[in-house]
Amino acid sequence: xxxxxxxxxxxxxxxxxxxxxxxxxxxxxxxxxxxxxxxxxxxxxxxxxxxxxxxxxxxxxxxxxxxxxxxxxxxxxxxxxxxxxxxxxxxxxxxxxxxxxxxxxxxxxxxxxxxxxxxxxxxxxxxx
Numbered sequence: 001x002x003x004x005x006x007x008x009x010x011x012x013x014x015x016x017x018x019x020x021x022x023x024x025x026x027x028x029x030x031x032x033x034x035x036x037x038x039x040x041x042x043x044x045x046x047x048x049x050x051x052x053x054x055x056x057x058x059x060x061x062x063x064x065x066x067x068x069x070x071x072x073x074x075x076x077x078x079x080x081x082x083x084x085x086x087x088x089x090x091x092x093x094x095x096x097x098x099x100x101x102x103x104x105x106x107x108x109x110x111x112x113x114x115x116x117x118x119x120x121x122x123x124x125x126x127x128x
Contacts, residue, residue, distance in 0.1 A: 031115030034063040038108045045101040057096040
């Protein structure tokens with residue numbers, strides 16, 4: 001008898017949310033993911049878990065890379081965001097090489113501020 005995955009329904013629910021979310025919600029999900037993975041990486045470095053810290057930093061950096069790649073450069077704000085994303089990405093690589101939680105603690109407020117600003121912009125847009 002095959003075992004059923006108890007998280008199958010939850011995973012399907014998450015998948016459906018992602019597939020049906022509007023672009024602005026997807027961006028918010030990406031920011032939330034980046035914050036989550038940087039926090040995890042900090043914890044794993046404190047626990048001296050090199051492999052898991054590496055994986056968390058890679059996932060955070062993949063998200064920042066995706067946000068950077070999807071910028072629409074016809075808007076002036078995108079040029080500023082590109083520089084910020086490049087900075088964050090460089091710092092994440094440096095933190096990964098050195099397994100330095102201090103570097104992660106330096107970029108975490110920046111990612112959190114980007115997320116919070118995006119969330120505020122979404123709320124303002126809904127009111128229009």
